Amino acid sequence: MKILYVSGLYHGSTSLQRLNIMRELGHTVQAIDFEPGIHTSRLRALLAKINAKTGYILDIPRVNSKILKAVKTFAPDLIWIDKGLCVDPKTLIRARELKKDIVIACYFPDDITKKENQSRYYLGAVPLYDIHFINRYENVNDLKLIGAKRAVRIFKGFDPHTHKPMQVSREEKLLYGCDVGFVGSYEDDRYNDLLFLAKAGIKVKVWGVGPWKHKINSHPNLTVIYKVLWGEEYTRALCSFKINLCFLKKLNRDLHTSRSFEIPACGGFMVAERTVEHLELFEEGKEAVYFSDREELLRVVKYYLEHETERELIAKNGYERSLRSGYNYYERIKDMLKLAMEKNV
Numbered sequence: 001m002k003i004l005y006v007s008g009l010y011h012g013s014t015s016l017q018r019l020n021i022m023r024e025l026g027h028t029v030q031a032i033d034f035e036p037g038i039h040t041s042r043l044r045a046l047l048a049k050i051n052a053k054t055g056y057i058l059d060i061p062r063v064n065s066k067i068l069k070a071v072k073t074f075a076p077d078l079i080w081i082d083k084g085l086c087v088d089p090k091t092l093i094r095a096r097e098l099k100k101d102i103v104i105a106c107y108f109p110d111d112i113t114k115k116e117n118q119s120r121y122y123l124g125a126v127p128l129y130d131i132h133f134i135n136r137y138e139n140v141n142d143l144k145l146i147g148a149k150r151a152v153r154i155f156k157g158f159d160p161h162t163h164k165p166m167q168v169s170r171e172e173k174l175l176y177g178c179d180v181g182f183v184g185s186y187e188d189d190r191y192n193d194l195l196f197l198a199k200a201g202i203k204v205k206v207w208g209v210g211p212w213k214h215k216i217n218s219h220p221n222l223t224v225i226y227k228v229l230w231g232e233e234y235t236r237a238l239c240s241f242k243i244n245l246c247f248l249k250k251l252n253r254d255l256h257t258s259r260s261f262e263i264p265a266c267g268g269f270m271v272a273e274r275t276v277e278h279l280e281l282f283e284e285g286k287e288a289v290y291f292s293d294r295e296e297l298l299r300v301v302k303y304y305l306e307h308e309t310e311r312e313l314i315a316k317n318g319y320e321r322s323l324r325s326g327y328n329y330y331e332r333i334k335d336m337l338k339l340a341m342e343k344n345v
Contacts (some may be wrong), residue, residue, distance in 0.1 A: 001027045001028070001077050001078060001337070001341075002027070002028045002029075002030075002074065002075065002076045002077050002078070003022060003027050003028070003029045003030070003076055003077070003078045003079075003080055004029075004030050004031075004032065004067065004070050004071070004074060004076040004078070004079045004080065005019050005022065005029050005030070005031045005032070005080050005082075006031075006032045006034060006063065006067060006079065006080065006081045006082065006084060006087070007019070007031075007032075007033070007034065007080075007081070007082035007083075008033065008034055008035035008082070009031060009033040009035070010033075010035060011230055011231060012162075012230025012231045012234065014109075014156075014159070014258055015082045017159035017161075017162060017329060018082075018107075018329055018332075018333060019031055020159075020161070021159070021329045021330055021333050022080075022333055022337075024330075025330070025333060025334065025337075027337075030070055030074050030076070032063060032066045032067060032070065033061065034061055034063040034084075034086055035061070063086050063087065064086070064087065064088050064090075064091040067079065067087070067091050067095060068091060068094055068095060068098070071095045071098045071099055071102070072098060075099060076099075076102065077101075077102065077103065077341075078102070078103045078104075078105060078337070078340060078341065079092075079095060079102060079103070079104045079105070080105050080107065080340075081104070081105070081106050081107070081129075082106075082107050082108075082109075083106075083107070083108050083109065083110065083117075083122075084106060084121075084122060084125065085117075085118070085119040085121060085122050086119070086121060087121055087122070087125060088121050088125070089121065089124040089125040089128055092104055092125055092128040092129070093128065096128075103130050103131075103340055103341060104128065104129050104130050105129060105130060105131045105132075105133065105336075105340040106129045106131070106132045106133070107132075107133045107134075107336070108132060108133070108134050108139075109134075109135055109156065110252055111136060111138075111139065111251070111252040111253050112134065112139050112142055112143065113138075113139070113142050114251060114252065123146065126143060126146050126147050126148050127146075127147035127148065127149065129148065129149065130149060130150065130340070131149070131150045131151070131152060131339060131340050132148050132150065132151040132152070133151075133152055133153075133154050133336055133339075134151060134152070134153055134154070135153065135154065135155065135156055135254075135256070136153065136252075136253055136254075136255070137153050138253060139151065139153070140152070140153055152339055154332065154335070154336060155256065155261075155277075155281070155327070155332070156256065156257065156258045156260070156261060156332075157258075157261050157327050157328055157329045157331070157332040158258070158261040158262045158265040158322065158327060158328055158329065159328070159329050160265070160328045160329070160330065162231060162232070162234075162235060163235060163238075163261070163262045163265040163266050164235065164265060164266060164267075165239065165266060165267035165319065166232075166235050166236060166239045166266065167239075168236055168239050168240050172236055172240060173240045175240075176207075176233070176236050176237040176240040176241075177205070177237065177239075177240025177241050177242070178203050178204060178205035178223065178240075178241060178242075179202060179203040179204070179241075179242050179243065179305055180194075180197060180202055180203065180204045180205070180241065180242070180243045180245060180301055180305075181204070181205045181206070181207075181237065181238075181240070181241030181243070181244060181245065182194065182204075182205075182206050182207075182208075182244070182245045182247065183206075183207045183208065183229050183234060183237055183238070183259075184207075184208055184247065184259065185208060185209075185210060185249075186208060186210050186211040186212045186215075187247070187249065187250070189247075189250060190247045191212075191215055192294070193245075193247070193294050193297060194206060194222055194245075195218060195219055195222060196294045196297075196298065197221075197294075197297070197298060197301060198219040198220075198221035198222040199219065199221070200298050200302075201221065202221060202298075202301055202302070202305075203221055203223075204221060204222050204223065205222075205223045205224075205225065205241070206222070206223070206224045206225065207225045207227055207228070207229045207237060208224070208225075208226075208227075208228070209226055209227065209228050212224050212226060213226050234262075235266050238262065238263055238266040238268045239266050239267065239268060241268065241269075242269065242304075242305060242311065243269055243271055243301055243304060243305065243311070244259075244263045244268040244269060244270050244271070245271055245272075246259045246260055246263060246270050246271065246272035246273065246278075247259075247272075247273060248272075248273050248275070255275040255276060255277035255278070256275065256277040256278055256281065259272075260272060260277075260278060260281060260282075261281075261322065261327045263318075264282065264287070264288065264315070264318035264319055264321065264322045265319065265322045265327070265328070266319075267315055267316070267318075267319045268315060268318075269289075269304065269311050269312070269314060269315040269318075270282070270288045270289070270315075270318060271288075271289045271290070271291060271297070271300055271301065271304070272288055272289075272290055272291075273290065273291065273292070274290035274291060274292045278290060281321075281325075281327070282318055282321055283317075283321075285314070286314065286317055287314060287317045287318040287321045288314065288318050289304065289314065
């Protein structure tokens with residue numbers, strides 16, 4: 001199958017991982033990056049401010065014209081767009097005029113009801129997609145209310161090339177790891193939970209940027225490394241922590257996240273927020289450990305830091321569950337492409 005893949009394709013992104021999996025599955029894929037040079041610059045912050053004020057995303061990389069050119073020259077069977085906030089509805093209408101039988105799919109990993117995840121282009125284009133893939137049950141109805149033809153909820157996953165058990169040296173464990181670790185973006189709840197652990201005497205390390213910068217010296221037991229980890233470095237960190245924390249984004253109404261799969265796939269011991277989806281994905285106390293409040297978080301962290309054998313067994317079981325249940329992007333992408341091409345279902 002010929003696929004035109006439109007997304008932000010920076011190093012370490014899950015979108016780039018999915019693109020590579022599509023190619024490995026034997027599909028002919030042409031890619032359009034709608035964030036070239038944006039994801040690591042101040043320009044991205046400026047564009048976010050413009051979007052918040054006007055509702056529009058500036059198409060600086062000329063994504064819309066590139067899509068139409070590719071439809072003419074590449075003639076894809078499927079246009080796959082990840083969170084296409086800059087894709088003009090007129091572009092999708094014209095693409096279908098150029099190729100009547102083309103299928104247009106949207107994968108939207110964030111909560112579509114939140115203003116920061118919207119644009120006037122995207123909201124106007126919703127009825128023009130043949131299928132939307134989202135990670136929240138609530139968004140199925142949200143999309144149908146604004147005209148979506150078809151919306152399918154699907155779990156996130158992990159990249160088997162990136163997220164896998166890795167041998168780390170003693171020096172790497174000291175560099176990347178700690179008793180308890182978290183890699184990710186800042187939220188007040190996350191910081192407060194980590195600070196609570198630190199004040200209780202737990203050694204905690206965070207890798208992240210943004211507001212984490214202002215928390216670098218907040219407590220002797222809380223080490224904040226102001227850096228984003230991608231690819232192999234990210235995996236080395238997950239393999240170096242004794243306990244990996246899996247926080248969810250409250251504003252996104254998350255019940256699972258990419259880390260829910262990536263940590264166990266790396267053979268890491270995962271302590272995650274207790275949700276119905278986490279309980280469905282990994283058996284509590286056997287394949288992962290969960291918490292509902294910071295007091296419970298402290299209790300389980302203390303217990304498993306003192307019980308290494310149990311910790312290692314749960315990490316092993318979580319890893320095996322990841323493989324056995326097909327949580328990798330190979331299986332996810334195969335399912336999504338099959339659903340996308342069932343256009344008339």
